[in-house]
Amino acid sequence: MGQVLSTFARIFANPNFYATVLAVTPPILFAALGCAIAQKANATNMGIEGIMLISSFCGVMASYYIGHTNPWLGLLVSIIVGGILGYLVSFFAFRLKVDIILVGIAMNLLGNGLTAFFLYVFTGDRSTSNSLQSGTLPQISIPGLKDIPVLGQILSGQNILTYIAYILIFVLSFFLFKTKLGLRIRAVGENVNAAESVGISSLKIRTIALIISGMFGGLGGAFMSSVYLSYFTKGIVGGRGFIGLAACSMGGANPIPAALTSILFGFFYALSGFARTTGISDNLVNMWPYIATIVGLVVYSIKQTNDEKKRLAGLNAEEEPKKS
Amino acid sequence: MDNFLVMKDITKVYDNGCMANDHVNFSARQGEIHAICGENGAGKSTLMKMLFGIEQPDEGTITIKGKTVNLSSPTRAIEEGIGMVHQHFMLVPSLTVAENVVLGIEPTSGLHFDMNKAIEMTEEVCKKYNFNINPRARVMDISVGMKQKVEIVKALVKGCEILILDEPTAVLTPQETAELFQQLRALRESGKTIIFISHKLNEVKELCDRVTVIRKGKTIDTFDTAGVTEADISRAMVGVDILLEVEKEPAQPKENVLVVKDLGVYNEAGKKVVKGVSFSVRSGEIVGIAGVEGNGQRELIDAITGLHVYSEGSIKMLDKEVSSENIKGLRKLGMVHVPEDRMTMGIAPKMSIKENMIADKIDDPRYVGRILNKPKEIKEDTDRWIEEFKVLCENGEEQINSLSGGNIQKVVVAREFTSYNRLLVCDQPTRGIDIGASEFIRQKLVEMRDEGKAVLLISADLGEIMNLSDSLLVMHGGEIVAYITDMEHLTEDELGYYMLGVKRMTPEEIGGALHA
Missing domain, CATH: 3.40.50.300 (P-loop containing nucleotide triphosphate hydrolases)
Structure with a gap:
């Protein structure tokens, strides 16, 4: 027991650990932010995992075949493909009126099958496109910051897409809460009749929200194949889309809480990575992020129920004195 | 101006064949409060939905200030200066009052949604028409009466000339109602036309200048409220003055x-x-x-x-x-239950009359064997019930939603009354159905009572x-x-x-x- 504790103490004392937390969080964060904007329009983007997978694959293909392993081209293609897939979700769910959860499930199944199939077609390899390099996006050292001990070690030298991920938290927050379109998205999500009755097209608003959501998925996909790895491998997303979905709902579909929850999950990802090197069984360690998700959802649900109870108690307390 | 708003020969037939409006004529003057009265299902709401562009008439024309308008959507209606306060509020709870008020016409400055301008716009209207609302409050935190004011301000801020209020007092306390009436009178003074839908006749008498009575999809008459009593209006609404008393x-x-x-x-x-x-x-x-x-x-x-x-x-x-x-x-x-909302709780609309009649008896060994239904017994009994409960239909195999409301209700009553019941x-039980069916159901209720239920x-x-x-x-x-x-x-x-x-x-x- 003492030995395990000291192992953890060593991990937590290591600045590299915190740098890793920040480095492994972005795909979850992109997914969570993407889900958040869709959720605000009351359009659950269950298919985020599949969107990430397909856009990641397309990005690698584009960068290898067209861009001579230019990762920037891959990134651009990933974002575009993500946006198109987001549009598809909206088309099926709101124009053809298929249940949006089913569309999401279909998207995830499609993502698995389609990428595995085309991977084989293009490379003749069933699991990785190791032969198709996508190139990696550059890391950035932040002048000034990088020389500060510990903090510099943690914050500087991350990948550019990592920085973009954290910046996007605030961009999305601004978009949702401070712009006209954000206001409309929230109105449609909360009371679609109210929005329609003042002439706002819920179809249009939800389509926009899902396209942006898909683009976030595209960013997450690109991160997997051009930052995390430099090629595509089967099932590369590994449930990060779903974990992002969980983080989004635990954050009440608000960008900042959703981001904090994403970082918490990132923490467990990093921890499992570090613990692996200390001789704790791989199988045990690999479970941690997922266990954290389940525990997180339970805690969130209990909190929600309590808050609701408190709100109702407040309402009734307010009612009583009015009578007397 | 007598024909500020004219709705002429409006006819609306819903997909299920229900004729909600049959050549309805309605006109309103500028600067009056005009009530529309009628029983539930008389067609008031349908008429108003057409005026607000939610539904489109099959026949007839709507003219505003002498100009024929085509109200194909609420957006069009708003552009023509029509505002509506729905019975169920059309508000977004987590947004502030000001945000709700400007929804659809949001002011912006650069990328920003201009919250200050929104508050300003809300305050301006509130001041002009003497509404006391805090534009910064969140809608979820304000009272029902306040929410209604927000709805009215929402219509006013878009420059409406004609304001429709659908049963506005149903959710209000007497004090809130009094305040609402005061504000509506003030709006009338400023030249707005207000259409007030209600079946509370005392309110109609108190507030409105004129009243149009609609019965069974037809306009009966338009009165000056000063010249009629509540009893007169109620007679026009119900039609015959006599209520056929059930003997008991x-x-x-x-x-x-x-x-x-x-x-x-x-x-x-x-x-x-x-x-x-x-x-x-x-x-x-x-x-x-x-x-x-x-x-x-x-x-x-x-x-x-x-x-x-x-x-x-x-x-x-x-x-x-x-x-x-x-x-x-x-x-x-x-315990058997004839629910209020027969279309959603009382029947399965796409199933046949007979299937609906048997729906609560599928555990009865008389109708269902170990595995299969017993079609002969089902047919025997349902045929008998159709006769006994006077359901007008061809043979009971047709979809129940092809029947009229009264006959659908008879099917519901037949199912419930033929089950084991105490x-x-x-x-x-007789809401919105014709007199004949109502009388029959009332008679049945007394019969059941006499049997000791x-x-x-x-x-x-x-x-x-x-x-x-x-x-x-x-x-x-x-x-x-x-x-x-x-x-x-x-x-x-x-x-x-x-x-x-x-x-x-x-x-x-x-x-x-x-x-x-």
Whole structure:
């Protein structure tokens, strides 16, 4: 027991650990932010995992075949493909009126099958496109910051897409809460009749929200194949889309809480990575992020129920004195 | 200007063949408050939906200031200067008042949504028309009366000339209603035309300049309210002045079937809407429940029929606690339910008449064998019921939603009354159906009573409830405020006082509703 504790103490004392937390969080964060904007329009983007997978694959293909392993081209293609897939979700769910959860499930199944199939077609390899390099996006050292001990070690030298991920938290927050379109998205999500009755097209608003959501998925996909790895491998997303979905709902579909929850999950990802090197069984360690998700959802649900109870108690307390 | 707004020969037939409006004519002047009165299902709401562009008329024209307009959507209607305050508020709870007010016409500065401008716009309208609202408050935190003001401001900020209010006082307290009326009068002074939909005749008399009465999809007449009495309007609404009284002997009540004791029920929003209600229903009597809609009757009935949980007190059906039984268990005990909303709760619209009649009897070995249905027996009995309950149809195999409302209700009644029953819970059993079907159902209810069934009747039709009930409970604000046993000497006026909470019996008198 003492030995395990000291192992953890060593991990937590290591600045590299915190740098890793920040480095492994972005795909979850992109997914969570993407889900958040869709959720605000009351359009659950269950298919985020599949969107990430397909856009990641397309990005690698584009960068290898067209861009001579230019990762920037891959990134651009990933974002575009993500946006198109987001549009598809909206088309099926709101124009053809298929249940949006089913569309999401279909998207995830499609993502698995389609990428595995085309991977084989293009490379003749069933699991990785190791032969198709996508190139990696550059890391950035932040002048000034990088020389500060510990903090510099943690914050500087991350990948550019990592920085973009954290910046996007605030961009999305601004978009949702401070712009006209954000206001409309929230109105449609909360009371679609109210929005329609003042002439706002819920179809249009939800389509926009899902396209942006898909683009976030595209960013997450690109991160997997051009930052995390430099090629595509089967099932590369590994449930990060779903974990992002969980983080989004635990954050009440608000960008900042959703981001904090994403970082918490990132923490467990990093921890499992570090613990692996200390001789704790791989199988045990690999479970941690997922266990954290389940525990997180339970805690969130209990909190929600309590808050609701408190709100109702407040309402009734307010009612009583009015009578007397 | 007499023809500020003219709706001429408006006809609307819904997909199910229901003729909601049949050559309706309506016109309003600038700067008047014009009431539209009619019973439930008379076609008032349909007419207003067409004026606000939610529905389009099949025939007829709408002209505003002499110009024919094509109101193809609410957006178009808003552009033509029409605003509507819906019965169910069209507000986004988590947004502020100002954000709700400017939704659809949001001011921006650069990328930003301009919150200050939104507040300014809201305050400007509030000041101009003397509304007292805090534009920064979140809609979820404000009272119902306040929400309604927000709805009105929302219409005004878009520059509406014609304001439609659909049953605006249904959700308001008397004080809020008085304030609303004051504001509506002020709006009239500033030249707005207000269309006021209501079936509260005293309010129509008090507030409106003119009233148009619609009955069964047709305009009956337009009166100056000053020249008519409430009784005149009500006669025009109902049509014939006479209510066909159902003949019945005095009740012979026996043992308690349903006993409700100190019942407390909370609605979805967590508000206590049924407060300490106690009464019993005995076999061989019809107990009526009267009250203005929204005073707890809905939740009370849902609790009794097992559709809504209750947290305080007890409901016992033949000595069994209702909350510990599921719906099937309740039906086994003999509780049957004719629900208020027959289209969603009463029937499966796409199934046949016969299937609907048999739907609650699929456990009965008479109709269902070990594996397969027994079509012969089903046909035999359903054919008999169709005849007995006078359902007008071809052969009972057609989809039930091809029938008229009255005939659909007869099917529901036939199903419920032919099941094993000790207690019949009938919620608005004759709402919106023709006189013939209504008479038939009322007759049936009395017959069932005479057979020794207990009947709990909820009805907004005062004539009906006064005629049928052997004793009457009146609900107001979630409580029983009167228990009336002397039905013969009860007048509508007196009942009205109880319903509006003006009069109230002593706790001892009300306690009489619970029989030992």
